[in-house]
Amino acid sequence: MPDCIELICIVCPVGCELRVTVQGDDIVVAGNKCPKGEQYAVHEVVSPVRFVQSTVRLLGSKTERRLPVKTDKPVPKDKVLQVAAAIRRLTCRVPVHLGEVIAENIEGLEVNVVATKTVTA
Amino acid sequence: MTVAVVGGGPAGMAAAISAKKAGALKVVLIERAERLGGVLPQCIHSGFGLSYFGQDLTGPEFAELLGREVEAIGVEVWLQSMVTEAYPDRSLLISRAEGISLLKPDAVIFAVGARERPRGAIAIPGSRPAGIYTAGTAQYMTNIQGYEVGKRIFILGSGDIGLIMARRFTLEGAKVEAVAELMPFPGGLSRNVQQCLKDFGIPLLLSHSVIEVMGRERVEAVKVAKIENGMPVAGTEKVYEVDTLVLSVGLLPEVELLRQMGLTILPYTNSVTVNQFFETEIPHVYVVGNGAGIWDLVDHVVVSASTAGAASVANWGVERSEAFVEPCRDVRLVIPQRILLGADEPPVLWFRAGKPLSVSKVTLLRGTEVLASRGYLSLRPAEMATFPLRKEHYEKLKPGDRLTLCVSEVGSDA
Ligand SMILES: Cc1cc2nc3c(=O)[nH]c(=O)nc-3n(C[C@H](O)[C@H](O)[C@H](O)COP(=O)(O)OP(=O)(O)OC[C@H]3O[C@@H](n4cnc5c(N)ncnc54)[C@H](O)[C@@H]3O)c2cc1C
Ligand code: SF4
Numbered sequence: 001m002p003d004c005i006e007l008i009c010i011v012c013p014v015g016c017e018l019r020v021t022v023q024g025d026d027i028v029v030a031g032n033k034c035p036k037g038e039q040y041a042v043h044e045v046v047s048p049v050r051f052v053q054s055t056v057r058l059l060g061s062k063t064e065r066r067l068p069v070k071t072d073k074p075v076p077k078d079k080v081l082q083v084a085a086a087i088r089r090l091t092c093r094v095p096v097h098l099g100e101v102i103a104e105n106i107e108g109l110e111v112n113v114v115a116t117k118t119v120t121a
Numbered sequence: 122m123t124v125a126v127v128g129g130g131p132a133g134m135a136a137a138i139s140a141k142k143a144g145a146l147k148v149v150l151i152e153r154a155e156r157l158g159g160v161l162p163q164c165i166h167s168g169f170g171l172s173y174f175g176q177d178l179t180g181p182e183f184a185e186l187l188g189r190e191v192e193a194i195g196v197e198v199w200l201q202s203m204v205t206e207a208y209p210d211r212s213l214l215i216s217r218a219e220g221i222s223l224l225k226p227d228a229v230i231f232a233v234g235a236r237e238r239p240r241g242a243i244a245i246p247g248s249r250p251a252g253i254y255t256a257g258t259a260q261y262m263t264n265i266q267g268y269e270v271g272k273r274i275f276i277l278g279s280g281d282i283g284l285i286m287a288r289r290f291t292l293e294g295a296k297v298e299a300v301a302e303l304m305p306f307p308g309g310l311s312r313n314v315q316q317c318l319k320d321f322g323i324p325l326l327l328s329h330s331v332i333e334v335m336g337r338e339r340v341e342a343v344k345v346a347k348i349e350n351g352m353p354v355a356g357t358e359k360v361y362e363v364d365t366l367v368l369s370v371g372l373l374p375e376v377e378l379l380r381q382m383g384l385t386i387l388p389y390t391n392s393v394t395v396n397q398f399f400e401t402e403i404p405h406v407y408v409v410g411n412g413a414g415i416w417d418l419v420d421h422v423v424v425s426a427s428t429a430g431a432a433s434v435a436n437w438g439v440e441r442s443e444a445f446v447e448p449c450r451d452v453r454l455v456i457p458q459r460i461l462l463g464a465d466e467p468p469v470l471w472f473r474a475g476k477p478l479s480v481s482k483v484t485l486l487r488g489t490e491v492l493a494s495r496g497y498l499s500l501r502p503a504e505m506a507t508f509p510l511r512k513e514h515y516e517k518l519k520p521g522d523r524l525t526l527c528v529s530e531v532g533s534d535a
Contacts, residue, residue, distance in 0.1 A: 008315040014499045015311030033498065050316065053166050053179055054292055055264055063155070066267040068165035068181045077320065084292035098185055116165065117181040 007044055009037040020045050049074035052083050053116070056090040056102060061119050067092050068116045069102055075109050083107055095120040123147045124433050125213060125226035127204045127378070130159020131419050132410020132426040133232030134187045137196040139430030140230070148196045149226070151215060153203035157191065158184035159234055160257070161419070163264045166285055168312070172420040183419060207231075207378040211406060228405040228433040231379060232426060235372035235411035247333045252340035256282040256369035263289055271365025275343050276300040277331050281309035281417075281503070283369025288317035297321070298361045301329040301345055306477045308371075310417065310503050331366065332358070340366050374412050382406065387458065389448065390414035394458040396443065397468030398432035399425060402459075404441075407433060414456050417505045425456075425471070442520035446485075449525040451475040453502065460510075460518060467515035470508040472526055474500035480531045483508055487524050492517060500528065 003022040008015050014033060020041045021028045029041040051074050055066040069090075075083050083106055092102050096115050103113040124140040126133045129152030137150045156162070161169070164180030171177055174186060191198065199217065206214035212225040237255040252271060254262070260282065262268045274290050276283045279302035287297045300318060305328050307314050318325050326345065332353050333344040342362045346353035374392040384393040384401055392413050399407045409426035416422045444460045453475040460468055472483070477500070484494040485508070493514040500506055508526065518524075 006319075008311045008319070010312035010315055013501075013504055015501065050320070051167060051177075052292070055165060055267065057267065064265075066265060068162075068179060068264065070165075070167065070179055080320070081292070085294065088294065098182060116179045117162070118185060 005045060007041055009040050011036045011040050048077035050077050050080050051075075052080055052087070054084055054087045056087060056092050056113075058092055058094065058096075058119060060094040062121060064119050067096060067102070067119060069113050070116050071106070071111045072101075072114050073111045075107075075111050079107065079109060083109070083111075087113060122228070122434060123149065123224075123226040124228045124230065124430075125224055126150045126230045126232055126430075127207075127213070128152065128159065128232035128234055128410070128412070129154070129157040129198070129200075130232060130234050130410060131161060131183065131187060132234070132412070132422050133157075133159070133230070134184075134191050135423040135426040136230045136232055136407070136409050136430035136433075138187075138190050138194055139427040140228075140433050141194045141196055141430075143431040143434045145434045149224070150191065150196050150198045151202045151204055151213075152198070152200050155200055157188050157198065157200075163257075163260050164285070165264050166289070169419045173423050180419075187423075204378060207382050209382050209403060211403070228407065230399075230407040230409060230426075230429055230433055231412050232408075232410045233375040233378065233412045235374050235415060238370045238373055245331055245334055247335060250334065250336040250338055250340050252336070252365045253334070254365070254367050256280070256286050256367050259286055259367050260289070263293065269293065269295070270367070271295060271363070273298060273363040274365045274367060275331070275345075275361050275363040276367045276369060278302065278369035278371070279308040279314070279325060280369040280371055281313050283367065284309040284313040284317040286367060286369070287323050288321065291321045291323070297323050298363055299324040299326055299345070301326045301331060303328065303330045303348055306502065308369075308503060311501070334366060335360075340364055372411060372415050374414060376412070379408060379412075389454050390456065390458075395456065396459040396461045397428070397457045397464070397470075398461065399429035399457070400432065400461075405433070414454060417503060421471070421505055444518045444520070444522035444524055446470065446524045446526055448472065449486075449527045451478065451528045452483075452526050455526050460515075460524075462515075462518055462520060467510045467512045470510065470526060471505050472508060473505055474502050474528060477501050478528060478530045481528050482531055483526065483528045485510070485514070485524055485526055487522055492524065496531070497528075 005020040007018045018031045029038040053070040058067040098118045100115045101112045124145045126137045161180035161184035169178045169183040202217040237257045331343045335342040347357035407429040409429045410422045442462045448455045453473045455472045481497045485492045
């Protein structure tokens with residue numbers, strides 16, 4: 001039985017509904033209106049990745065309780081929940097600046113968690 | 122000359138920056154909160170700024186970068202300052218820590234954003250237990266206050282905020298049972314359906330709604346059914362045991378101040394009419410961003426607000442002639458609704474389709490005469506599309522012309 005996966009192409013606003021059939025090493029994409037959709041689908045099936053955004057507890061600020069953060073590189077899709085859980089355990093103290101690394105090499109994935117906001121007091 | 126911008130969200134910041142760039146001597150940006158940014162600080166997900174900054178930013182990053190531009194260019198920012206009244210002569214009553222002041226600028230740009238449709242706007246039978254939130258409130262609680270909204274969650278409405286929150290709750294360790302949408306198509310952007318629901322296996326129930334909320338003190342369960350012709354279909358009911366119901370049922374432009382100025386509210390944008398420079402029927406009074414109609418992307422908000430900012434310092438003279446545009450058939454809304462004639466550049470019309478359409482033709486009609494038309498590969502209600510008018514078509518417009526913007530599906534997907 002070939003695996004059939006349904007995806008929405010997010011490369012451009014047309015948003016084609018793609019049907020991807022995987023049979024052994026063969027990946028067949030249907031429903032794409034242009035070649036970019038095929039590339040996207042193959043990538044999504046072989047090694048899908050996602051950026052993760054979340055918040056961490058912020059200490060020492062008079063105005064903010066949470067600091068928004070994101071991964072600086074995408075992580076494998078099947079690691080997203082694990083990374084989110086690891087981020088939930090982080091805390092950070094003011095001052096902190098936009099782009100500052102909050103945690104290095106999260107879950108050993110060679111991806112850093114960085115602040116997406118400056119909070120100085 | 123002085124330009125006052127009311128509201129310091131992305132629309133207000135962009136308008137203030139461009140007014141300053143266009144040569145306004147003094148630009149005052151009036152914001153009631155303690156900080157600029159509007160709703161962006163609570164939108165911690167990415168997807169902002171792809172066209173304006175050329176990078177995929179989160180809401181807080183977008184707000185911070187735009188805020189730096191506001192500061193660098195010398196906009197005067199008044200925080201914790203709220204415009205409580207606006208008069209037809211453009212004067213504004215402003216309540217500040219220092220007291221109440223009256224400002225009469227040469228131009229006013231309203232960038233006051235939108236509010237969520239209140240919970241009462243959708244009638245669900247059952248008791249009113251705790252544990253029912255609008256999506257924006259749930260987002261604020263989660264991302265700004267750091268509270269846990271619920272452990273098992275049902276989301277009603279598939280607007281973008283609801284979809285974003287489905288993922289957010291999941292990342293925070295909660296379980297989102299499903300998202301129900303009354304319409305037969307999703308309300309939010311495709312990328313959000315894919316990355317916020319499909320990625321986590323959260324079911325999207327189209328043509329479904331919550332027909333009953335159960336629980337006395339706290340939500341204990343919701344009853345969901347398929348809806349046809351506005352009625353639940355017998356035998357399709359299903360009960361989901363959840364402790365929280367989140368409503369993502371849309372935004373309404375904030376129009377109180379505009380109404381005070383005596384402007385009329387259009388039913389289909391829930392805001393006032395504007396021309397291509399986002400000027401209202403009162404000269405030198407502009408409305409931009411979600412206050413002018415609900416936009417899909419912050420980048421579009423910023424582009425449109427910049428148009429108004431630049432226009433606010435220009436002198437259009439007193440002799441104005443205009444043509445009028447209305448949506449028809451499957452076009453749900455069109456901005457602007459008035460086209461000022463004789464401007465240097467032809468206008469861009471922004472519109473939203475009323476239902477998902479594949480290959481389509483959009484036509485601008487004067488009566489039955491086709492003035493201009495364009496083809497589109499696909500149109501979705503969740504997305505704002507543009508219809509740029511060509512110069513030769515713009516020049517054909519006559520004062521008082523009544524135009525309609527119509528869409529028709531050309532047919533096959535080929
Ligand atoms: C939950 C959510 C998720 C979103 N996700 C995305 C996304 O992924 N990508 C994207 O591109 N866009 C997204 N958007 C859309 C984008 O955030 C909005 O289009 C944009 O914020 C609208 O900007 P605005 O300036 O019109 O309104 P707002 O951001 O609402 O700002 C209005 C400002 O006006 C102030 N104000 C109001 N009344 C007064 C008054 N009387 N006096 C003084 N100040 C006043 C308010 O305090 C506020 O700061 C999202 C929106 C929401 C709500
Ligand atoms: S397949 Fe091509 S046309 Fe379709 S959404 Fe993807 S990039 Fe756009």
